[in-house]
Amino acid sequence: MGRLRGRRRAGCRTGEMHRDLRSVIYSAVGRGPELFAAHRFELQHGRETIRYFAHARTALKHGLQSLRLEPGDAILVPDYVCDVILHPLGELGLEHRDYPLTDELAPDWNELERRVTPATRAVLMVHYFGQPHDLARFRDFCEEHDLRLVEDNAHGHAGEIDGRPLGSFGDVGISSPRKFLNTPYGGALWLDGQEVYPDDDVRLYSVSPVRQLQRRISRRFPGLNQRLKTWVRGRPPYEDPRAYREGPVEDRCADSNSAKIFEETDWSAVRARRQQAYEAWRGFAESHGLAPVYHALHPGANPWCFPAYAADSAEAEKWCAWSSRNGATVFRWPALPEERIVENGACMERWRRLLCFSTETEPPRESSI
Numbered sequence: 001m002g003r004l005r006g007r008r009r010a011g012c013r014t015g016e017m018h019r020d021l022r023s024v025i026y027s028a029v030g031r032g033p034e035l036f037a038a039h040r041f042e043l044q045h046g047r048e049t050i051r052y053f054a055h056a057r058t059a060l061k062h063g064l065q066s067l068r069l070e071p072g073d074a075i076l077v078p079d080y081v082c083d084v085i086l087h088p089l090g091e092l093g094l095e096h097r098d099y100p101l102t103d104e105l106a107p108d109w110n111e112l113e114r115r116v117t118p119a120t121r122a123v124l125m126v127h128y129f130g131q132p133h134d135l136a137r138f139r140d141f142c143e144e145h146d147l148r149l150v151e152d153n154a155h156g157h158a159g160e161i162d163g164r165p166l167g168s169f170g171d172v173g174i175s176s177p178r179k180f181l182n183t184p185y186g187g188a189l190w191l192d193g194q195e196v197y198p199d200d201d202v203r204l205y206s207v208s209p210v211r212q213l214q215r216r217i218s219r220r221f222p223g224l225n226q227r228l229k230t231w232v233r234g235r236p237p238y239e240d241p242r243a244y245r246e247g248p249v250e251d252r253c254a255d256s257n258s259a260k261i262f263e264e265t266d267w268s269a270v271r272a273r274r275q276q277a278y279e280a281w282r283g284f285a286e287s288h289g290l291a292p293v294y295h296a297l298h299p300g301a302n303p304w305c306f307p308a309y310a311a312d313s314a315e316a317e318k319w320c321a322w323s324s325r326n327g328a329t330v331f332r333w334p335a336l337p338e339e340r341i342v343e344n345g346a347c348m349e350r351w352r353r354l355l356c357f358s359t360e361t362e363p364p365r366e367s368s369i
C-alpha cells in the first residue's frame with residue numbers, strides 16, 4: 001500500500017457564497033488563500049486510488065461524479081438502506097430506483113432485473129454488516145446490462161475476499177473506517193483507475209480537543225462509552241424509526257488525525273477481534289431464541305455488528321433496553337428514508353425485527369435479562 005499523502009492546496013471551490021466570504025476575509029486580514037488551505041488524504045496502489053473523506057456518503061458523491069453520472073441518470077439502490085445514502089444522489093440530481101431484498105439481505109434478482117430502464121447507469125450493492133455479498137453475480141449483472149457497479153462497504157472496512165479488500169471490486173467503492181475506530185471522521189473512496197472527480201480540494205473538518213478526547217476515551221473503553229451515553233441522554237428512543245435521522249453534511253475530507261489513525265491501525269487484528277465478538281454474539285443470540293441473518297460469517301469479513309431477527313417488535317425493544325442496562329450496544333438499523341417509513345410495508349416490518357449487536361464488545365459475562 002502506498003504512503004499516505006496529505007497535501008496542502010489552495011483555492012477549494014465550495015460554492016459562490018464561500019468564495020465571496022473568503023475574498024472579504026482575505027482583504028481584511030491581508031493574507032492569501034493559504035488561510036483556507038485544504039488537505040487531501042490519498043493513497044495510490046497500482047491502478048487503485050483510495051481517498052479519505054469525512055463521511056462515506058461524501059466519498060459516494062465523489063465516486064458517482066468520478067463515474068461521470070449526469071443529472072437524470074438512474075441508479076438502482078436496495079430498498080433497505082439508510083436515508084443518508086440518498087443525500088448525495090439527490091445533490092447530484094440522480095434518480096434512484098429501489099430494489100427489494102430477501103431476509104438474507106440479498107437482492108431479489110428478478111425484481112432487480114425488472115427495474116433496469118434505458119436511464120439506468122449503475123447499481124449500488126451493500127455488504128450488509130460487513131458480510132461480503134455476491135460480487136460475482138453483481139459483476140455479471142452489470143456486464144449484461146452495461147451498468148457500473150458501486151460497492152458500498154460502509155459496514156466492513158478492511159474486510160477482504162482472498163486477500164483483496166472489499167470496496168475494491170466495484171467500479172467505485174466506499175467504506176467507513178470511522179465506524180470501526182470511533183474516530184471523529186473518516187469515509188473512504190476506492191476508485192479503480194479513474195481520477196477523483198471533481199479534483200477540487202475539499203476542506204478539512206477541524207475537530208475540537210474535547211471531541212478528540214471523547215473519541216479517544218471511547219476507543220479505549222468501548223463499553224464505558226455506551227454506559228455514559230445512557231447516563232447522559234437517558235433511555236434511547238428505540239421505537240422511533242426517525243430518532244437517528246441525520247441532515248445533509250458538508251463535503252469535507254477527513255481530519256488529519258483520523259486519517260493518520262487509519263493508516264497506523266493493524267486492521268487484521270481489528271478483523272480478528274470483530275470476528276471473535278461476532279461469533280460470541282451468535283452464541284448469545286441463538287441461546288436466546290434470536291435468528292441470525294447469515295448462517296455463516298465469511299472468513300474475510302470485518303463485521304461492524306452481528307445482525308439477528310427478533311420474533312417481533314416488542315422482543316426487539318426488549319433487547320435494546322437490555323443493552324442500555326448492560327453496557328453493550330444493540331440497536332436497530334437503519335434510519336430508513338421517509339417514504340419507506342410512511343408506506344409501512346416490508347422494509348418497516350424488517351426494521352421492527354432486525355437487531356444489530358455491535359462487535360465493538362463481546363456479550364457481557366453476566367447480565368440481567
Ligand SMILES: Cc1ncc(COP(=O)(O)O)c(C=O)c1O
Nearest residue numbers: 055056057082126152154176187
Ligand atoms: C450502508 C451504508 N452506506 C453508507 C453509509 C454512510 O456512511 P457515513 O455515515 O460514513 O457517511 C452508511 C451509514 O451508516 C451505511 O449504513
